[in-house]
Amino acid sequence: MSFFGFGQSAEIDIHLDGQETRKTAEVKTEDGKKEKLLLYYDGETVSGKVNISLKKAGSKLEHQGIKIEFIGQIELYYDRGNHHEFTSLVKELARPGEMIAHTSYPFEFSCVEKPFEVYTGSNVKLRYFLRVTIVRRIADLVKEIDIAVHTLSSYPDMNNPIKMEVGIEDCLHIEFEYNKSKYHLKDVIVGKIYFLLVRIKIKHMEIAIIKRETTGSGPNTFTENETIAKYEIMDGAPVRGESIPIRVFLAGYDLTPTMRDINKKFSVRYYLNLVLMDTEDRRYFKQQEIILWRKGDKQRKPNLQAQNTLVASHLVKNEPHQDNKENQNTTNNQSQQQSIKEDFTRANNSQSTENIHNDPFESKTTEAPIQNMQREAGDGQIDTEASAEQ
Known part of the structure; x- marks a missing residue:
């Protein structure tokens, strides 16, 4: 009105x-x-x-x-x-x-x-x-x-695998590896856990993706942890020498790129949280930060067949001498083989789900000294103060 x-x-x-x-x-x-x-x-x-x-x-x-x-x-x-x-x-x-x-x-x-x-x-x-x-x-x-x-990003120049040894003194010693430290939002986390020493009765093991949102600064800092996904990767007691594979597909989850100190107001970071529970329901965890980034749409590669057709039609039109024609064909074949080789190299270097069958641990890993696992507080929720220190 x-x-x-x-x-x-x-x-x-x-x-x-x-x-x-x-x-x-x-x-x-x-x-x-x-x-x-x-x-x-x-x-x-x-x-x-x-x-x-x-x-x-x-x-x-x-x-x-x-x-x-x-x-x-x-x-x-x-x-x-x-x-x-x-x-x-x-x-x-x-x-x-x-x-x-x-x-x-x-x-x-x-x-x-x-x-x-x-x-x-x-x-x-x-x-x-x-x-x-x-x-x-x-x-x-x-x-x-x-x-x-x-915000779109390009493939990071440095993306070393993560390798870390953690454990509980004189009770448990495990080694976990992740194939990369930086993943795009549609990527696959591939890893494995290797048991070097087992002297406690483990009931099961799980891995979770945790989003940690931090806002404000100084005394007005607020931290919020959210579990995006949780997987049980082992049920039952492991033995020394046993290896547990890890494979987590990120595409099905509501994720954002990692954000650090956005306009000096807030940050969003992601962690892989490895949790062990023993038969007395004591929970131990170790967190490892991963970087997430948004990948742009794939660019279409040039059509080699169409290019070769154009080259062939051009050769027929000009009708060169037989010797020159053979030399040009040899040069074209070498150029085509070089192009195919370059495309194959680029395909192998691209980080897509098509490459998850390759061994992700062949390249040099980033090693760290043995670290102690944290004991979870209360009813199994993450002790945020201990986590923040990590």
Whole structure:
């Protein structure tokens, strides 16, 4: 209802260019549900048009100006009154005046910097959104629309396997290995556990993926641990010399890239937690941090067959001398073999699930001295203070 200038006298609709064909991404909301948002990447242009329609035909809308903003902000749940904006761009759509008919305003934010990925956690939320404001003397009309942003990474230059020896003094000595220390979000964790000394009665063993979210700083630091996945990898007492394989597929879980000190507000880190339980229900654990990163879509390789067809047609067209033709064919065959060899080398070097059958422990590993396993506190929940020290 519009009475003495109050109420919603116009409707605002934001239409983004290419939204019918643009990819979408599921983003978690604060209530735990998921919504699909249009997906953008760092450096991409955000453009479209703002449609403003009057609710009552023949009426007019007086305003003090119309603007659109592109905003990236971080909201800490314990400090909801303050929104920390790390990106803020403004475009003026219309100067003060009167609107007497439905109007459309185009807009464009060219090559916008989007340095961080959207994230909704236990104590913090990072979002990107467009906000249209019709400035009025009494009450502004505002419309917001969120977008999703993903940050892509390339394959890390250094990605050594992890090898560590842990145990309980004079009771248990185990060695665990993981094939890499950095994994993309669709990767597979491959590893094994080798028992060197067993003098306690172990009932079972499990491995879990833990997400640790840290917000704030100093005395206002809050840490939240969330178990993303848990696997039982052994049931029963092991013997000395026994080896337990590990294989965890990451694609089925709601994971984000590792985030460290995002705008000095929060961090998100991931750990593999190895837990042993003895027959007296005592639980011992050891955590190892892993780095997660988002891999871009695969690029299509050049069609070698099509290239060879073009080369052959070119040779037939020119009809060279027989000796020259044989030399050119030899050169082309060598070039084709070299290209195939290079493609094979790239395929072997790529980190995809197609390579999980290879032995992941042939390369040099990162070794560490023997470390003691931690005893879990209370009813089996992770002792966060002891974990943080690790």
